[in-house]
Amino acid sequence: MANNGENPSPDVGGKTVKLKADDGEIFEVEEAVAMELQTVKSFFDDDGVSYDTVVPLLNVSSTALAKVIQYCRRAVELRAKSGDDEGANEKAREEREGLEAELVREESDEGIKELILAANYLNIKDMLSFLCRAVGDRIKNKSVEYVRRFFVLENDFSPEEEERTRNEVAWAFEGVDAD
């Protein structure tokens, strides 16, 4: 498959790893970045697996994988920048937070769920953490109906049960965002 135009050429130096998304698209990624994905790291930690082996990521779409790689690449760069200097650390932290915000800002609900599922499957702790927080922020002021749609949940309360449950904490329903 065609090499994603964003990937650097292997001549940049240092090993690269090939990752294959669910639609067969292959991403060539620097080793340091690929190892951010614990699932990929475990794949190679197994005895005898050569770095030339293409890693099949059956549960990740190419759209999601592209975004994950982009995020991890920036995260690795930022981590290299921080060290003992508090000022540099602070700046790196701010940049990382900006990166995280940018990643989720334009994302639809389906898109953000796809990213969370990818981060979960690929076992990227930091990314999963901030994505959960982003979803939390997104839904915390939303209505019950919005949350049902988001999480694909059926309302299995009877009308009487639902009314009773709502009335238990009627005041919690004030000030909810419009859908």
Added chain:
Amino acid sequence: MVMAKELPEDLVIKILLLLPFVSLLRFKSVCKHWYALITNQNFIAKHVLHNKNCNTQLLLKTRDKANHDYVVSTISHETLQVSLTPLPPPYFGVNKEFHIVVVGSCNGLVCLHDCLALHDVIWNPATKETKVVSKSNLPRIVPAGYRTRIEGMEFGFDAKTNDYKIINFITISDPRLYFCSPSENGVIFHVEVYSLRADTWRKVDGPLCFLSIHHINPGIYINGMASWVAYGNGWEESFVLSFDMSDELFLKTPFPDTYSDGADKIFMLNELIAIPFIDEQGFKLSYDIWSLLKVGIKDSWTSLFTIGPFIQINDSLGFPFPLGFWKNYTIFIVNGQLVLYDPSTKQITNLQIHHHVDKEPIQLVTYMESLVSLEG
């Protein structure tokens, strides 16, 4: 058609743990499974832990200048914004015969004590659940003419049994004795502990000592241990008395050598016991703040800083006194009104809280909202 994606349960729980409690209360109505998830006590305990730091607030009890009503407010730990909270049902109405004291707060539960009716109420201001705790009917020998008094109270959590407990430190004494030592015959001591799980009071062995007189400063509860300022044979023998909520054992920590007396308040600072020792110099008063790094170890007292000197406000109000710490070592002080004092900049901020100062002192406790339920 692409199916909308579903998230696995462990991710759903991860997300729910990050939500503010008011969102969780609303989302109980999403479906039966979420109702069960959100009301599960294990989930609630995890949520409390997750949100401990960002949810911290302060609970303030004051009495209104104009109508003498009790006012409970929560103060945001971040912004100092004050929100009024209605008192729980047993204290509704304009019956001015209540005399309410905040015993303590932990994990989102608040314990109130009515000094007239002598009963306690455990209350969750967030879910509005309340439970009236029946008076202790443990047998006490009260010689004729003797006076029974609850010297100190605290409210806390026993992590080993997942139980909330109230501890009452009671003395039965001969009112004719102006002053007596704890070992004299004029005093009988009782320590009683209430367990929410068992819904009963129980007697516990306690030390023979008096607690600092201010019943409106019941004590402090930090990480499983309740503490008070106590004294034995006179003020010279002052110490910190601590009670472990799980083991139900007492621990004594003598005051640092430089101070054998001169403290009647105990606060929390950075999850440690902090005491403002009084330093009186003529017409001025300062408070030397010391922190106890390890309960029971006298050598672990550490001197932090001094606030003051202060002069008397007037004859009836006396000297300004500290009420507790806020963030970055800033301290709440009552000097006729409630203010926030920054020792590093010496800046004073008035919190604009109307209060009937003469009648009754202000109480301030650390509080956090939670969904913890009063049922089992």
